[in-house]
Amino acid sequence: MAISFSLKARDGLARRGLLVTPHGEVETPAFMPVGTLGTVKGLLPSQVWQAGAGIVLGNTYHLHLRPGDDRVARLGGLHRFMNWPGAILTDSGGYQVFSLAETRSITDKGVVFRSHVDGRMIDLTPEKAIAIQENLGSDIAMVLDECPPAGCSPVDLERAVARTVAWAARCRNAGTRADQSQFAIVQGGLDIGMRRQCAADLVAMNFPGYALGGFSVGEKPEAMAEALPACAAALPENKPRYLMGVGRPEDILMAIAAGIDMFDCVLPTRNGRNAQAFTRQGELRLRNAAFRDDPAPLDSDCDCPACVGFSRAYLHHLFACREMLGPILLSAHNIRFYQRMVAGARDAIATGSFVAWSRDWLVGPTRSL
Amino acid sequence: MAISFSLKARDGLARRGLLVTPHGEVETPAFMPVGTLGTVKGLLPSQVWQAGAGIVLGNTYHLHLRPGDDRVARLGGLHRFMNWPGAILTDSGGYQVFSLAETRSITDKGVVFRSHVDGRMIDLTPEKAIAIQENLGSDIAMVLDECPPAGCSPVDLERAVARTVAWAARCRNAGTRADQSQFAIVQGGLDIGMRRQCAADLVAMNFPGYALGGFSVGEKPEAMAEALPACAAALPENKPRYLMGVGRPEDILMAIAAGIDMFDCVLPTRNGRNAQAFTRQGELRLRNAAFRDDPAPLDSDCDCPACVGFSRAYLHHLFACREMLGPILLSAHNIRFYQRMVAGARDAIATGSFVAWSRDWLVGPTRSL
Numbered sequence: 001m002a003i004s005f006s007l008k009a010r011d012g013l014a015r016r017g018l019l020v021t022p023h024g025e026v027e028t029p030a031f032m033p034v035g036t037l038g039t040v041k042g043l044l045p046s047q048v049w050q051a052g053a054g055i056v057l058g059n060t061y062h063l064h065l066r067p068g069d070d071r072v073a074r075l076g077g078l079h080r081f082m083n084w085p086g087a088i089l090t091d092s093g094g095y096q097v098f099s100l101a102e103t104r105s106i107t108d109k110g111v112v113f114r115s116h117v118d119g120r121m122i123d124l125t126p127e128k129a130i131a132i133q134e135n136l137g138s139d140i141a142m143v144l145d146e147c148p149p150a151g152c153s154p155v156d157l158e159r160a161v162a163r164t165v166a167w168a169a170r171c172r173n174a175g176t177r178a179d180q181s182q183f184a185i186v187q188g189g190l191d192i193g194m195r196r197q198c199a200a201d202l203v204a205m206n207f208p209g210y211a212l213g214g215f216s217v218g219e220k221p222e223a224m225a226e227a228l229p230a231c232a233a234a235l236p237e238n239k240p241r242y243l244m245g246v247g248r249p250e251d252i253l254m255a256i257a258a259g260i261d262m263f264d265c266v267l268p269t270r271n272g273r274n275a276q277a278f279t280r281q282g283e284l285r286l287r288n289a290a291f292r293d294d295p296a297p298l299d300s301d302c303d304c305p306a307c308v309g310f311s312r313a314y315l316h317h318l319f320a321c322r323e324m325l326g327p328i329l330l331s332a333h334n335i336r337f338y339q340r341m342v343a344g345a346r347d348a349i350a351t352g353s354f355v356a357w358s359r360d361w362l363v364g365p366t367r368s369l
Numbered sequence: 370m371a372i373s374f375s376l377k378a379r380d381g382l383a384r385r386g387l388l389v390t391p392h393g394e395v396e397t398p399a400f401m402p403v404g405t406l407g408t409v410k411g412l413l414p415s416q417v418w419q420a421g422a423g424i425v426l427g428n429t430y431h432l433h434l435r436p437g438d439d440r441v442a443r444l445g446g447l448h449r450f451m452n453w454p455g456a457i458l459t460d461s462g463g464y465q466v467f468s469l470a471e472t473r474s475i476t477d478k479g480v481v482f483r484s485h486v487d488g489r490m491i492d493l494t495p496e497k498a499i500a501i502q503e504n505l506g507s508d509i510a511m512v513l514d515e516c517p518p519a520g521c522s523p524v525d526l527e528r529a530v531a532r533t534v535a536w537a538a539r540c541r542n543a544g545t546r547a548d549q550s551q552f553a554i555v556q557g558g559l560d561i562g563m564r565r566q567c568a569a570d571l572v573a574m575n576f577p578g579y580a581l582g583g584f585s586v587g588e589k590p591e592a593m594a595e596a597l598p599a600c601a602a603a604l605p606e607n608k609p610r611y612l613m614g615v616g617r618p619e620d621i622l623m624a625i626a627a628g629i630d631m632f633d634c635v636l637p638t639r640n641g642r643n644a645q646a647f648t649r650q651g652e653l654r655l656r657n658a659a660f661r662d663d664p665a666p667l668d669s670d671c672d673c674p675a676c677v678g679f680s681r682a683y684l685h686h687l688f689a690c691r692e693m694l695g696p697i698l699l700s701a702h703n704i705r706f707y708q709r710m711v712a713g714a715r716d717a718i719a720t721g722s723f724v725a726w727s728r729d730w731l732v733g734p735t736r737s738l
Binding site for chain 2: 039042044046066076293313318325327328329
């Protein structure tokens with residue numbers, strides 16, 4: 001089976017929906033924790049699941065290099081390899097090639113890059129990006145795209161968009177697995193006309209879902225906020241919309257208001273490992289000596305393993321002593337925070353109260369809505 | 370309430386018993402995972418509990434330095450601080466002072482040492498060791514002892530034993546908490562006569578429990594095996610017997626056969642963090658490339674989170690990529706392995722089959738019985 005998607009409620013541009021995948025149902029708006037190398041860093045799959053996540057993201061680039069997608073296939077596919085009971089979306093590897101690897105050349109054919117792990121040269125074409133993702137066996141595969149940097153010239157932007165559209169068509173043709181659905185990626189930077197044209201070209205190919213790439217790549221948050229409603233509106237109503245790599249809690253609420261359904265971001269786990277905890281009142285930095293004697297839980301609203309049973313003083317102590325349990329607990333908390341946020345958004349959309357709810361939900365200093 | 374201890378079964382010198390503490394019942398022989406700084410490294414308390422541990426060890430020296438035992442007391446004591454539902458035994462700090470700190474002087478009064486964390490000078494007397502442990506609020510406190518190195522001169526050994534006995538008496542007098550029970554520590558190296566005299570002097574003070582210190586400090590395993598039965602026999606039948614800091618699975622089985630009831634060791638977590646997994650067939654080193662494509666579970670006998678759902682290939686991948694989940698899963702496995710071992714020993718003692726059971730249980734290359 002492929003995925004299916006249905007809208008359950010609307011509230012302004014915001015949407016509540018249900019994504020049905022070969023590995024379970026996922027309510028949208030949904031946040032996907034990032035499991036780069038086949039593990040959401042620091043957490044057991046059961047902990048990610050209990051936090052409320054029904055879908056996680058795997059990175060094609062990283063998994064191709066280690067342990068190798070062919071090996072993952074021999075071991076039964078990524079779900080079984082990482083023991084994840086829910087759905088998996090894999091990116092195409094393109095973004096990591098451009099950001100991590102020493103890229104040797106980009107041509108219309110594809111990308112040649114040097115592995116950041118062992119230095120060997122690797123070809124990545126649209127066809128190969130799909131072949132790798134078919135080996136991984138994700139429920140949703142992303143097409144290979146070219147993600148131009150923020151502020152690139154109109155000529156470079158136009159060439160990247162043209163390549164992205166051409167590569168999407170090649171990915172569509174390359175797909176062979178009936179149990180894997182491809183999402184196309186709309187590029188075009190902050191040029192709304194270019195975004196609309198890219199979206200129209202991709203929509204003509206009738207993908208099961210669409211992503212917005214090239215946001216959160218260095219532009220100002222306000223610029224993204226301004227561009228998103230038009231970009232979302234250029235996508236079909238009846239297909240899921242995924243904003244790649246975004247973002248901070250306030251960015252996600254803003255994007256939900258603009259009609260986006262799916263998100264992924266490394267912030268919950270990366271910041272958690274770095275002693276930063278998301279709360280509705282803003283981020284707490286647990287290394288701060290102010291917490292040394294604080295008997296209060298991290299967040300009295302929260303039902304995560306860190307907040308149920310531990311004090312801020314204890315969490316501070318764990319980070320002061322570089323104990324693994326600190327990163328573990330804060331990663332669990334932050335993942336749960338993001339899941340509670342999208343669950344709240346879904347409920348608010350269902351009752352037509354999303355704007356008021358989102359205005360109230362983030363009350364602290366990280367709020368920029 | 371203080372602790373109480375009752376024997377439930379005997380099998381040769383081996384004993385099965387029940388230790389009742391203010392924080393729950395613990396069946397013996399018992400293995401205590403080490404939670405040096407108020408956390409069994411890499412694991413949630415719930416995971417340690419689910420592995421079958423009913424009692425963990427906390428380190429007085431480490432907790433005095435960070436976060437400070439006064440702070441732990443203000444935050445409700447160590448059980449609440451680390452959110453551990455079971456019993457806690459704290460050591461006296463003596464062993465760490467001799468092994469970790471730059472020790473400045475040992476006199477009959479106590480020890481003066483330089484903190485390995487921040488360099489400040491700290492006094493540790495028998496009275497202070499008890500005061501710190503009363504702040505921590507452990508169920509079982511260890512007296513301050515002097516642990517002489519393996520192979521020290523008879524004169525040094527005798528002086529350390531005399532000091533250990535004198536300090537034990539001072540600890541006994543210093544205790545004020547009715548909910549904390551002190552265990553005395555028998556020293557005397559490999560000199561059985563010295564051990565017997567030390568034990569007799571301590572038994573005369575009627576402690577609730579007795580430990581054997583100064584083993585596993587550099588002597589040959591055979592030397593410990595030879596000395597243990599006589600050392601255990603010098604202790605009262607009706608009190609728990611604790612062999613400090615031991616050890617490898619085969620050492621623990623040997624010591625159970627000699628009549629020891631309680632154990633602690635960092636091996637399960639330390640080796641787990643280092644990619645070494647205990648199994649009945651010996652230790653597996655998961656970094657070994659031989660496991661790269663191995664779809665089998667770590668240990669098909671085991672019901673721990675690592676063995677249920679993950680392959681050796683996945684565990685190898687986690688360590689190859691330095692993912693936190695590798696140390697987490699192997700620590701969970703090794704703690705469970707030790708708990709399964711002592712649970713098996715208890716059952717075997719109850720049915721009078723300990724010798725045959727322990728001969729069969731460890732079948733692999735780590736077995737030295």
